[in-house]
Amino acid sequence: MGILEWIQNIDAQILLFIQQYIRQDMMNWFWKGITFLGDGGWFWIVLGVVLLIPKKTRKSGFTALLALIIGSVITNLVLKTAVARIRPYDAVEGLVPLVKKLGDYSFPSGHTCASFSCAVVYYKMYPDIKGKGAMVLAVLIALSRLYVGVHYSTDVLGGAIVGWLSAILALKISVFTEKKKAAV
Template sequence: MDVLLQLDGNILLWIQEHVRNAVLTPVMTFITHLGDAGWTWIALAIVFLLVKKMRRTGVLMTCSLLGSLIVNNLILKNLVARTRPYEAVDGLQRIIEAQRDLSFPSGHTGSSFAAAVVIFLTCPGKIGVPALILAFLIMFSRLYVGVHYPTDVLAGMITGTLIAVLVCRVYQKKHRKVLES
């Protein structure tokens, strides 16, 4: 476990030293704030709910976002209780405000993948692929700004994806039963 923690910290320090720069920093700061409280994904879910042809996607996104909130932010963060990397890794400097909650898993990443995977699974590729790209950018931005460990964002990506797939499968199973009745 110590080796994993050391690797996590070393990756963040490498990003800080070799990737951060004056051009990319404002872009990554903007991207990371797109994930704040899931607002971007909530807004997209509302848009989908308002468009009749996209309503199913909006409903599934809403369910996935709620699932991510419960699993990642209410259960896992409190169960694991991991401190933020800028509080534990010597030399790491965050470039956004201090975060109010715990580190593991990344809620930004979890909600991004919970929503983006639903969009990817239920919409045409011209909508689904950009949603996944945005989710990956938000995930990387959390490392770039120094507020999450790599294992935090990896866990958020996995839980968000699993929640989205589960929500879509449950919907499909229930929908099939209704059609068969």
């Protein structure tokens, strides 16, 4: 067994463990709601747009939206197509998703990427309770993708890494544009 097959096997076992031992009917609504917050990045887009309105939060809104765009392009236009990993519910026997089956590939998790790209920006710009709250929500959205059975753990890890790197790039671009604007 090669390393990729070994990782695939561990990923499958994690999802089956979650389905068998962690999923509870009374908690399904909670995790479906959390995963809904990440659908299409809508929550993060709305938050970013709202932050564009007041002048004092405009920079954080712009930077988070930029990070979201960078992460979305890398995830959805490059990596998902290049890796072409089949969704777990189509590959793992006995796995039942709690949400509608999706039509795209699995790696990396777009929900997780979008969440971490914005949350890391907010955490860097607001290291108080607001930034920490954004990070907690990003982690919950990432975990929800495992709970509802639509991503492997490595998909979520990959999405978090791409999101984090997208945030770092967006923050650097934001600092660069601020310096350029100040120099003019």
